[in-house]
Amino acid sequence: AQSVSQHNHHVILSEAASLELGCNYSYGGTVNLFWYVQYPGQHLQLLLKYFSGDPLVKGIKGFEAEFIKSKFSFNLRKPSVQWSDTAEYFCAVNAHASGGSYIPTFGRGTSLIVHP
């Protein structure tokens, strides 16, 4: 069965610091990769996704992620965080199963707190 590991459960940064959140998955087949964000009191929303093509993908609010297939990784980055980036961040993988279906798997999440 596929799994998703997020290495950092809690991250505390000051504004303008750089951010990198690690995500590794285990699945040998075709995958689609996502990062979701959940701001306090709000629903999960998509930050960015990778389906194919350029492994460096850019999302909303200045976030980007790089898919490294050899390392089964999809790390999230932002060069300069803002206080408003305080949220929970979830890495997710859609593993393509037989019959055209896919099974979504989420990581445990990383809680990011940015101090002003």
Place this chain on the structure above:
Amino acid sequence: ETGVTQSPTHLIKTRGQQVTLRCSSQSGHNTVSWYQQALGQGPQFIFQYYREEENGRGNFPPRFSGLQFPNYSSELNVNALELDDSALYLCASSSRDTNTEAFFGQGTRLTVV
């Protein structure tokens, strides 16, 4: 707003009771997935419905069951509630045909006492 609505937003049930949670999917989406999110954890996949049929299931017992209706809305039913079922239940809609990302609702906070 995502266009995915869940009801109710909160409810409290007693151990052993049964509960039904509802989800209206976003217009144009034919796939609904249900997740359980315990405090401090990521969403755990319960099952997925595609065109009214179960299309994948996570590691949840049979007392977790579901339905999808012709308009693609969905229900999650949980029988014989246990204390550990207390969690946020999330519904997400997507289009399997185009393998889009999932759009999530606000969730239903279930407390079992």
